[in-house]
Amino acid sequence: MKAKVRLFARLSELAGTREAEVDVGEGLTAGEVYHLLCRQYPALSGLNGSIRYAVNGEYAEPGHSVGEGDEVALIPPVSGGSDAV
Amino acid sequence: MLFEITSAALDAQRLIDHVRKDESGAVALFSGVVRNENLGRRVLYLEYDAYPEMAERVMREIAEEAMRRWAITDVAMQHRTGKLEIGETSLLIAVSAPHRKEAFDACHSLVDRFKEVVPVWKKEVWEGGEEWIEGEAVNRSG
Numbered sequence: 648m649k650a651k652v653r654l655f656a657r658l659s660e661l662a663g664t665r666e667a668e669v670d671v672g673e674g675l676t677a678g679e680v681y682h683l684l685c686r687q688y689p690a691l692s693g694l695n696g697s698i699r700y701a702v703n704g705e706y707a708e709p710g711h712s713v714g715e716g717d718e719v720a721l722i723p724p725v726s727g728g729s730d731a732v
Numbered sequence: 733m734l735f736e737i738t739s740a741a742l743d744a745q746r747l748i749d750h751v752r753k754d755e756s757g758a759v760a761l762f763s764g765v766v767r768n769e770n771l772g773r774r775v776l777y778l779e780y781d782a783y784p785e786m787a788e789r790v791m792r793e794i795a796e797e798a799m800r801r802w803a804i805t806d807v808a809m810q811h812r813t814g815k816l817e818i819g820e821t822s823l824l825i826a827v828s829a830p831h832r833k834e835a836f837d838a839c840h841s842l843v844d845r846f847k848e849v850v851p852v853w854k855k856e857v858w859e860g861g862e863e864w865i866e867g868e869a870v871n872r873s874g
Contacts, residue, residue: 655782655783655853657853657866660864704785704789725852726852727780727823727852727853728822
């Protein structure tokens with residue numbers, strides 16, 4: 648079973664892609680999807696202290712389950728707007 | 733309500749017209765603009781990335797929070813993506829209300845909430861370097 652992963656900002660530059668696919672087997676957690684992704688893209692390793700997860704477009708805990716067809720996004724600390732964060 | 737992530741130039745008048753209702757005595761508009769300096773560095777331009785589908789959903793959530801908290805009439809928000817030059821507008825938030833205090837207070841709070849939770853990122857490019865600016869990591873339950 649496959650899930651889609653979306654990457655943005657610094658993470659997409661580190662990985663060199665904005666989208667990836669991971670095999671989630673019988674189901675994984677969002678945190679496990681990140682660890683699996685780090686095997687494909689080692690440059691993404693070591694970020695679990697700073698990233699948040701979204702599953703299907705909503706913020707989710709690292710323990711949130713991910714299955715076939717789900718979309719997981721790795722969300723670095725956001726910085727919209729224009730003045731200093 | 734209107735929530736948009738767009739690569740086109742933002743149009744403040746369109747947002748003002750969108751939120752103004754006959755019961756609105758006030759429209760507060762926040763405009764975030766690209767400036768030429770940050771942390772002593774001379775900024776050449778900014779580049780914004782976003783997760784558009786999620787950003788529009790999160791904007792709606794924080795607008796609905798604001799509608800519950802203040803006596804306001806309507807909310808509209810737009811954030812631009814791509815390369816923005818000095819002086820260009822990156823973010824617009826418009827809030828209408830019967831009275832100015834609620835419009836100002838809700839607009840101010842929405843700018844803060846936007847910067848905490850809406851999945852939009854900024855890269856600063858200056859002479860000799862560039863960096864993705866990362867805000868504070870907020871509570872995961874957000």
